[in-house]
Amino acid sequence: MRIAQVAPLWESVPPRLYGGTERIVSYVTEELVRLGHDVTLFASGDSATTAHLQAICPQALRLNSGIFNRDAPLVTLLERAFGSPGHFDIIHSHLDFLGFPLSRRCPVPTVTTLHGRLDLPELEPVFREFSEMPLVSISDAQRRPLTWANWQATVYHGLPRDLYTCHPQPGKYLAFLGRISAEKRPDHAIEIAKRTGLPLRIAAKVDPADREYFRAEVEPLMHHPLVEYIGEITDAEKDDFLGDAYALVCPYDWPEPFGIVFIEALACGTPVLAYRRGSIPEIIEDGETGFICDTLEDLTAAVERVSLIDRRRCRQAFEMRFTVERMVQDYLKVYEQVIADESGSRARSQGPRTTAMPALMG
Numbered sequence: 001m002r003i004a005q006v007a008p009l010w011e012s013v014p015p016r017l018y019g020g021t022e023r024i025v026s027y028v029t030e031e032l033v034r035l036g037h038d039v040t041l042f043a044s045g046d047s048a049t050t051a052h053l054q055a056i057c058p059q060a061l062r063l064n065s066g067i068f069n070r071d072a073p074l075v076t077l078l079e080r081a082f083g084s085p086g087h088f089d090i091i092h093s094h095l096d097f098l099g100f101p102l103s104r105r106c107p108v109p110t111v112t113t114l115h116g117r118l119d120l121p122e123l124e125p126v127f128r129e130f131s132e133m134p135l136v137s138i139s140d141a142q143r144r145p146l147t148w149a150n151w152q153a154t155v156y157h158g159l160p161r162d163l164y165t166c167h168p169q170p171g172k173y174l175a176f177l178g179r180i181s182a183e184k185r186p187d188h189a190i191e192i193a194k195r196t197g198l199p200l201r202i203a204a205k206v207d208p209a210d211r212e213y214f215r216a217e218v219e220p221l222m223h224h225p226l227v228e229y230i231g232e233i234t235d236a237e238k239d240d241f242l243g244d245a246y247a248l249v250c251p252y253d254w255p256e257p258f259g260i261v262f263i264e265a266l267a268c269g270t271p272v273l274a275y276r277r278g279s280i281p282e283i284i285e286d287g288e289t290g291f292i293c294d295t296l297e298d299l300t301a302a303v304e305r306v307s308l309i310d311r312r313r314c315r316q317a318f319e320m321r322f323t324v325e326r327m328v329q330d331y332l333k334v335y336e337q338v339i340a341d342e343s344g345s346r347a348r349s350q351g352p353r354t355t356a357m358p359a360l361m362g
Contacts, residue, residue, distance in 0.1 A: 009074060013041060040054055124146065170247075174247055248261065248290075249273050251273075272289065
């Protein structure tokens with residue numbers, strides 16, 4: 001199958017450090033190539049892939065400094081990805097709704113994976129306008145604001161089976177991994193550490209939009225002797241950071257669409273402590289691979305029960321549900337369905353062929 005993967009340009013594919021969407025695009029792309037498909041990746045020029053790379057800009061836009069126009073490379077991306085009819089059997093877009101106008105006019109079947117939250121009021125008019133667009137959700141919970149959309153499937157994210165190793169013995173610190181922002185509630189993670197007396201190690205990036213929140217709300221809390229701020233870490237560093245932790249603390253206070261960090265922890269055998277938000281009940285089995293709580297008090301109390309979790313069971317859950325092999329097989333089923341639906345739609349629009357009958361002689 002000839003497949004186009006269209007990635008955002010903010011990070012490289014895969015990202016050097018933090019970057020969930022681009023990491024998943026990389027895993028999907030490399031597994032499709034391994035399976036023998038002809039894959040073209042539209043991404044920034046500093047991406048690394050075994051697919052055919054269509055480099056849209058020299059480097060990930062996040063690395064640009066000074067004044068620059070971030071929309072210009074995006075326009076080029078849209079034209080090159082959706083303006084080449086006949087080159088692909090299917091286009092898989094990871095641009096959320098940005099590709100919809102060209103996708104509607106593109107003769108190549110297109111499917112879009114939505115990677116973000118969908119509960120913002122300004123999104124509904126866009127999805128109503130393009131209600132025919134085939135969509136993939138990354139959790140069932142993500143769909144709730146737009147249940148009427150043209151959903152093809154829910155495809156949970158997956159990781160390479162050998163990316164992380166199981167650490168069967170629990171560590172002695174709590175871990176917080178990902179991004180510092182108000183909805184991730186790092187302040188709650190710090191409060192849990194203070195209440196339980198367990199050290200907390202924070203490996204997270206701070207986006208420009210969150211710097212003021214970090215300086216005003218979080219940085220002062222990091223002076224506590226139990227708290228250690230590490231900053232962004234690589235995939236290789238995550239293995240020990242997560243695997244050597246007692247538990248991963250995720251006190252997120254927003255409708256999390258998926259949360260790659262959850263399955264990274266499970267791959268390392270580390271239980272997850274989280275609030276009941278968004279996709280979390282779909283990914284974490286309460287009492288089996290972690291604890292899902294409703295309040296800060298409950299989440300703090302759950303720390304004492306982490307020792308009841310079998311860390312090998314966490315790794316087993318990852319291997320059964322969240323590998324890249326399973327993810328890509330799910331996507332291949334979606335591709336085949338979207339192509340078949342498009343072919344059927346075109347056949348119906350052309351209508352049945354008829355043969356003119358000769359006029360009867362009277």
